[in-house]
Structure formats: C-alpha cells, structure tokens
Amino acid sequence: MNTGRALNDMLTRVLWLGRRIDPLLRPAIDKLVRPPLQGAAQWVVRHRLPDPGPGLARERRIAGEEQIVGEIIATMEKFLRREYGPGQAQRAGNTKTYGVVRGEFEVPDSIPEDLRHGLFARPGTYRAWVRLAGPGPLAPADLHDNAIMSIGVKVTGVPGTKLIEDEKNTQDFLGISAPTFTTPDVRENLQLQQEVWNRTPLLYFIRPGRSHWADLIMQGLYAKTAASPLQATYYSCVPYLLGAGQAVQFRFVVRPFPFRRVPLRPGPDYLREALATTLAERDVIFDMLVQVQTDPRRMPIEHAGVVWPERLSPPVPVAVLRLPRQHFDSPAQRAFADNLSFNPWHALLEHRPLGNQNRARLAIYTILSRVRQQMNAAPPIEPTGSEEFPAKASAR
Template identity: 50%
Template sequence: MNQVVDAGLAFLRKIDPYVRPAFDATLRQPLQDAVQWLVNASRRDEQLGIAEERIGPDEQEHTKAIIDVLARLMKREYEPGSFLRAGNTKTYAVVQGSFSVHSGLPSRLRHGVLAQPRTYPACVRFAGPGPFSPPDIRDNGILSIAVKLMGVPGRKLLDDEQHTQDFTALSAPTTTTATLAENLAYREQVFAGSALRYFLNPRSPHLLDLIMQALYARTHTSPLETPYWSCVPYLLGPDQAMKYRLTPTTDTRTAVGWNPPDDYLQQALIHTLHHTDAHFAFDVQLQTDPHRMPIENATVIWPEHLAPHQTVATLTIPQQTIDPAEQFHLADRLRYNPWHALEAHRPLGNQNRARRAVYQQLAQLRQNTNGTTPHEPAPNGRARGPVTRVAPSPF
C-alpha cells in the first residue's frame, strides 16, 4: 500500500509544475476561503486584546516533549558528525544580502529595525521542509527562508548573539498545527513514520490543516521564486502585533523538467544568482481584530480586508558565486532563532514561545555532535566569537 501511495505522490510531483499555475489562479483562493471559514467556525473567542498572549498550563511540558522527540529523530536518522536540523532540514544555500528599510513609513510602523531608513547586511538561508533530506523532487512542498540581519544595535531577547535580528518564514501562510499539544502529536507521528495518521485520525482529525498545507505544497521551481510567510505573529513596537511576508518581485519561473537532478533547487538558485540579483518585498500586516486575527492559533490566516499588507523594506540578494561544497559547513555554523530579536519584534504565541527552547537546544545538540563551534556572523563577513550566556526561559 505504501508503495502505491509513494508512486502516486511521485507522479503528482512531476506533473505539478504543469498544472499548478492554473490551479493557483482559479481554485486555490476559493478552496482556501472555504477551509478558513470552517476553521474559524470551530474557534471560540478567547477575549484577548491586541498583541495579548495567553500561556497554557502545559506549555513547558509540551516543549520539553517536542525537544525530546526531535532529538531522538536526529540521533536515529543521522550519524555523529553529520547531524542536520530537525526542521527546515535541507540547506539549498546560505547567501549574502541586504535588507533596506524604506523611507517615509507611517509612525505606527517605525519600530525596531524599521525605526529609520537603513540598510542592514543580511545572511540568508534557503532550506527544504525536513525532517529528512531526500532528493528535492521527493520532498520540496514547503520551503523556508531565514534572514539574519547583522549590525543591529540594542539588547536582544536571546543573548547567544548580540548584534543580529532573525526573521524566519515558510512558503505557506499557516503552520501545520494550531497548538503546541497538536504540534507534539504531529511530531510523534512523524517519528513513527505515519504523519498521515495525525491528519486522518478519526478520534482527532486535522483534515482542514492537511488541506491548507496541500494548497501550498508544490513542486517548487526555485527557492527564489516563491513567497514566504511568517505564519506566526510578532510584536511591532510595544503594543502592536504583526505578521510579515517576503514576496519575490519578479515573475520568472525556472523550468523543472520531468526528471530533475536530486539537487535541482540548489542548482536553480546558484544559476540565477550567477547571472542576476534577486529581490523580495518585505511586507507587514498589523493585527486589528484579536479574534479574527488570533495570536495563539497559527492555522488561521489574518484576513487581508481587515489589515492589508504594507511593504516596509526590500531584501536584496546580489549576484554572487556559490560554492555548494561550502554550504553545509556554513549552515552548520549558524543558528537561526526568532528569539534573536529586539524586544520591539518579540515573538508571540504558543508556537513561538516553544521555538525559543526548541531551536536553541536542538542547535546545541547538532553542533555539539558535529563538533562545530557556533559563530555569530558579522557585517564584515567574519564571524564573531561564540557567546555562551543564555537568557532565561519564558516559562
């Protein structure tokens, strides 16, 4: 049975580039609207205010359990010295870029790194979904981007880096799971090799979440040719919540071919940046309705009609030569964590609160096992020395 399913999925991945443009143009939005209506119909109003969080009683236990199951997966799947990340696993490239804040922003948007027009050097990682690292055509449905701004002044929430601000995003507007408890249940099924059972479990089905992910899981043409969403919210200043999005500003599409090489996404990225620059618009969306735009449920899309996205910066990835042999070494030295942040961009919501410890402890496991010393990248291209201080847990 599994062989039949795998064969069917392999065929769908191959035909996806030919049918996806028409599907996205005609069917994705109405299907998404219907799914989101059903998701919202089952939610209760938590009576929270703008940018207000509610910490659940079991978050610390769930976070520890997620760390445990992901650590066990890493130890099972990878040999010491070659550990990969348990999520956003497959590195396509780590590239140099710049993040330019636009001038003339409204005062309500001018907080943190957006406070004034300025250009920050950036270290940008493009990656695949994980937690495994098969050939690209077999597992490239949801991609990720991690942008590390350098030379950022001010105290950071997590002080294993002192001069950076990280922004992380996925090529889908929602996460797979709504809550930390559901995230743990999903991770346990992935570990057991039965991820589909999580979505189709008759006792606790998550079919709507599966459909939302399927609407955006696709055979990608290049990591440079898809939008990325934060999925989860962040502060923007002292009393506002935002989500953000990075959107490529060109409509180019790299041909995939019927039998692409195992690393075709990396090759597409390398080829593009060998010949030209890449640009992404960085947009923010402010929370205006605490119920329709929840903090604690990352499977809900914040409605555009309640708060449209506003472009506040441009991420530029200049033409550059990428040596594939250096990519895994460079990626292994880096730690991306949304808590590498100014207070003005503090991560919000249960998934984000867990990511602080999950990302930090799994990065430490990966680098300790690989014998890698973590370094904070500096604007001059050199690495700052490692910092060992750790901020206290938010729990």
C-alpha cells in the same frame, strides 16, 4: 512493517507522483481551486476557534504548555540521534539547505509612523545571510520533499538589547512558503512529532479521531512543485510584536523576474542548482511587508492555522531584501551554512515573538541547535555579515 507505516509509504508515493504532474495542473489549481477550497477550510478553522478575549496582541498560555514543549524537544532529539551519526547531524526541521546566500536588508525612510519600531525605526542598510531550505525532517531528493520551502533571514550588525544573549548583533526573520503553519498550536505539533518519530508523518493529517483535514488542505494548496526557491512568497505564519501592544505577521514577496520552469528531468538537488544559476546571472529582490493585527478573533495570536484577512489589514512594505549576484557553493561556505543557528528569538525587544508556537521555539530551537552542534563537534557561529568565501558555482 506495521500497517500505519505501510499506509504512510503508499501515500508518500502517491504524493511523489503528484509532484511530477503538479507543474501541468498548478496554474488551474491556483486560479480555480485554491480560492474556494481555502475559503472553505478557513471557515471551518475560524468557527472552531475559542474566544480569544478582548484586546490586541494578547497572549494566552495553553494548559500544560511547558510539559508539551518538553515532550516535543525530547521526541525531536531522539529523532536526530536515531537518524544521524556523529558529525552528520542535520536540522530537525527546515532540513535541506538549498543555499545560504549573501543579502542586503534595506529599511527605507517611507515607513508609516506607527510601524517605525525596532529595526524599522530609522532608515539603514544592513548585511544579511539568507538561508533557503526545504521542510524536512529529512533531506531527500528535491522532488520527494513536500514542497513547502522555508526562508531564514539573519540581519547582522543590529545594535540594541536582544531577547536572548547567544547572539549579540543579529535579528532573525523566519518564514515558509504557505500562509499557515503545518500545525495550529503546540499540542498538535507534539502529535506531528510523534508521527515523525514513528515514520508516519502523513498520518498526522488523517488519523481517525484526531485528523487535521483543514491543515492538510491549506498545506496541500501551497505545496507546489517549485522551479526555484526564489519564486515563492514566504510567510511568518505566526505573530510578532512591532513596538508595544501591536502585533504583526510578515511576509517576503519576490519581485517579478524571468522565472524558471521545472526541469523535465529534475535532479536530486535541482532547487540548489536553480538558485545558483539565477544568482550567477542577476540580483533578486524581495519586499518585506507586515500585516497589523486589527481583530483579535479573525487574526488570532495563539492559532497558526488562520490566514489573517487582507481586507481587515492590508500588508504594508517595511524593508527590501536584496540578494546580489553571487556564487555561494564553496565547501567553506557550505560548512558555514551548516553551523548557523536561526531562531526567531534572535530579536530586538520590539520584535518579540508571540503565541504558543513562538514561545515553544525559544526552547526547541535553542536546545536542538545545541544538540546538533554537539553531535557535529561544531561551535556556534554568530556571523558579522563580512565573511568571505572562495567563489564556486554549483550549476552544472
């Protein structure tokens, strides 16, 4: 084993130990440590930003962007083919599925006029499929993952012209449980994927000469040992159009309910079990809020490591995502979950993804989804929202 991999493995074991004691320390971390440390990290990031130029919702391509994206795809595809055999391929990111559950996406009639675009143009209720998952790139026991969870909301029955044609009637919204993305742009994302290929992902953050300490701090501050995937706020981290010339980020904020605690001896799939137990007992509701870009420098389009300040643009509610009581763990529904493709470009024109990370996702998600489905001999699925599966609870 080389020195870098040995160091990565040692740091990984330290993180696993930290995951076990995190529930005891987390209240103090969130209250006393997170605000000043996040403020310091964000100060450093903001003061290194290039001038974005005038104007809101303006994109600027990175030099060599297409080549960088091609290298990311090639590296991630190699990783998939190395790690998984035929019929066993998983997603290269947001890998471990805790559950794909049925949802209802409701657009109210109280949205401010300037936000009534696309899916939010008029009131309505839509069926949705909601995927709650871990970060990847592998699917270890839950306590050994890095604690940044993900959400994918696929709203079905959405009419209108879409940005890509592989799905005709869906609108996808993707987020993670941290307000900044793991990498600030595609150049750094390529470095991360190269470290993942080398089995040294933690060295991405600390490797001398190209360290990413601010990103490490931000991810670490939100990488808590979760008791349930239903107890997190999920952030888009990257911007999207909302209408013409107006950029937004969005988040899904869960409404309070009697939260669970982390088990004293969590099993390898305790997050799936927590999800199943909660939804067998009650509905869970998330509010979807959007934050409008008002300052091109403090709220950049091309850098995903900056938290958009709420004092410059308070988040505004635009929809309600309801997860009704249900069971979701039958073999048929698991197979359905594995074959779904989530892509931010499954979107109406009014919700076009913005920024280099989103531009890269168009090719990365489309091509890697196709690779995974080919490896598994599984045809792509565009769900209607009316799919039915036999009920079977996963909680034991």
